[in-house]
Amino acid sequence: MENKGVKAIIFDLDNTLIDTHGAGEVALLKVGEFLKSSLNLDDASTETICSRFKQKLYHEVFNPLSGKTIDQLRSQHWEESVRETVGSCPGESFGSDCYRLWKSSRLQLLTMSPEVQALLVHLRTRYKLLLLTNGVTQTQREKVEVSNSEEFFDEVVVGGEHEEQKPSVLIFRMCFEMLGVEAQDCVMVGDSLDTDIQGGLKANVRATVWIKRPGSSESESIKPHFTISNVLELPRVLAQLN
CATH class of the missing domain: 1.20.120.710 (Haloacid dehalogenase hydrolase-like domain)
Structure with a gap:
């Protein structure tokens, strides 16, 4: 698959890559x-x-x-x-x-399944990957460590280490700069409409992908570009974007 537009993918951690x-x-x-x-x-x-x-x-x-x-x-x-x-x-x-x-x-x-690990390894051959997680520095860093997340990403950003967290546009802009890409080069993937999807929309990323967990409610005001039930479905979305 030739990469014609999407250059980077920003992932949430909790309930996106690991079942917190x-x-x-x-x-x-x-x-x-x-x-x-x-x-x-x-x-x-x-x-x-x-x-x-x-x-x-x-x-x-x-x-x-x-x-x-x-x-x-x-x-x-x-x-x-x-x-x-x-x-x-x-x-x-x-x-x-x-x-x-x-x-x-x-x-x-709090471990990534072999299937999720394989997905990230595959995606990283084609895209830059960044992990962006909200929360207290200690607790999120502990999750990053036990899940061995750092080995799958080009950058890891913990919101608690910065002045602003998702959905702030500022932290998204910082992520774009770290990856050396523009907002329109990026896809945001996460399970939270309020932080992941709203943040991605406000930052004008190319597409937002909402992982709708069982029991999650849709929002009248926050509309993701794509909705999937599991992160393993992401390649199908990327195929449409590319």
Whole structure:
């Protein structure tokens, strides 16, 4: 296939190349088992604690200048979730124990499948590839490391290391400069309409490709150029663009 237009592809990481959601659900089950055995809780109580942790994680605001690390903050999430559900939390380290189990269990599963790895290797023979992921520097760098992502990309950009994250046009422009390409040379691939697709549209990339996960809702205001259900379908989109 001759490359007539697209020169670079920018990929999101979480739930695009690795199944962060699925890994997180498995990790919650592990912590649930630990909670049951440690506190002698029933299923309803353990589910409530895990649900509360998920909500705190979803609404999390991390300030690196607060003097608290992301590990300390998330340990606090677990401690608060236990306390809010059963009225007390046994020992100062219990929240940390829950967090370490959740974190280690999740990281073990954050690997790229052989099929995704093969796809990236193939694409890199024809395009420049850049990984652009939002999030706290420590947590995203840990994911990049355990998934061996760096070996598949020309550049890796973690939003938490910069003043702006997706969907800011500024971070996209920085990515274009790093790759030595123009916006219209690039395709943006990701699972988030609000960050990946909206960011790509605002930055005027040639095309945006939305990976619509099960349960995802479409948006009236954010319209991707292409929608696929799995990143492995990307070659079909590229064939249309080229």
